[in-house]
Amino acid sequence: MRLMLRWFVMHGFLRLLAGRAAAAGDLQARLIGDPGVREDPTGLFADIRARGPVVQGRLAAVTVDHAVVHEVLRSDDFRTIILGSRLPGPLGAIERRTRSTALHPLRPPSLLATEPPEHTSYRKMVSSVFTARAVAAMRENVEDTARRLLDDLDGTTGTVDIVERYCAKLPVTVIGDILGVPESERDQVLHFGELAAPSLDLGLPWGQFRRVEHGIEGFNEWLADHLATLRRSPGDDLMSQLITATDNGVSLTEEELRGIAGLVLAAGFETTVNILGSGIDLLTHHPDQLVLLRDDPSLWPNAADEMLRLRSPVQLTARSAVRPTTVGEVSFDRGELIVLVLAGANRDPAVFADPDRFDVTRPNANKHHSFSGGRHFCLGAALARAETEVGLRALFDRYPDLREAGRPVRRDTRVLQGYSSMPVTLGERSGAHA
Known part of the structure; x- marks a missing residue:
């Protein structure tokens, strides 16, 4: 009963409101309540853009305007x-009484849910170990991991689920190394991450x-033992x-460490699995762009930004x-919300020429908002x-004829x-790697 009460105040009540508002044509509510938007949101982006830089909805304002998103972030x-x-008074009281003790990526001390001065201190601490040198070393790890995973695929015939066999295994290995996760426990962490992925919704x-609750609680229990x-x-x-x-002699608390580790898993694993799969989908459906990358491999960094x-x-x-x-040109009172549709801003025709076209040579591909912005x-x-x-690059170099099946x-x-x-x-495996 306690869990069901928490679901109702956190999600059930909003589902009811959003469903009604979406049926009435509310653009912001359609992001939550319209099943077709999850499959393909580009039509909704166009509808929002047609009504102006910021559109007022029943639940919140919403924008797909690149400049507005940049400003607000x-x-x-x-x-x-x-x-x-x-949550309004009575619902908020129920939420506080039924709240799980497990850390959540949208609740402090997660970096996603904190602001200065706490956010500044946490970010400084993480940046002290997540240095450019550390990232360069991790790039070498990515290269080695990709090669090993592709070696495991060699000789495989028939149909392969590339998300399961490659896209998920690459980032979980990298994140496992960052978090110090033994190889024997990485499938378990992968399972928790997949269960908890909708926790941002x-x-x-x-x-x-x-x-989602099972995944979050399982990860929290595992993480306490791991730390x-x-x-x-x-x-x-x-x-x-x-x-x-330490920062001025102050170390991160156990709760803060768990919050950072949870965010690393959520932000570093799920998002990378997603962009790898999306990149494969884009390249298999745009073979002309793959030809450009083969003719000029220096385009790969720009191609990654174009995919993002x-x-x-x-x-x-x-x-x-x-x-x-x-x-x-829209006024906001204290406490009013604005939803920043990053994916919509990334297709703003005022910034990106022919914005729905996949172009690995796009000169300003890195102007996207996919990594958020500001602090x-x-x-x-x-x-x-x-x-x-x-x-x-490693995947398509090894298997240049890879196709969706x-x-x-x-x-x-x-x-x-x-x-x-x-x-x-x-x-066929490329002869260059034989």
């Missing part, structure tokens, strides 16, 4: 939203909410370094006004770009977008 007039903080159905192990026997992984890191622009693995975020302000710009952006570039299945999530499975045929 960097504005001190807006802050991130803490899960459950905006609003309006979850009851069954999905139960699976205790690292304290006893630290390694050379970044998590061990964070355990011993066109298939943003994080579709949207939201901010709350902390004081009266105006954005996009919440993704700390792992360089690593995500490396995994996308290296992982896909059936309809890929999208993940049942809205904030995060990608594929849960993708059947392919590998084709």
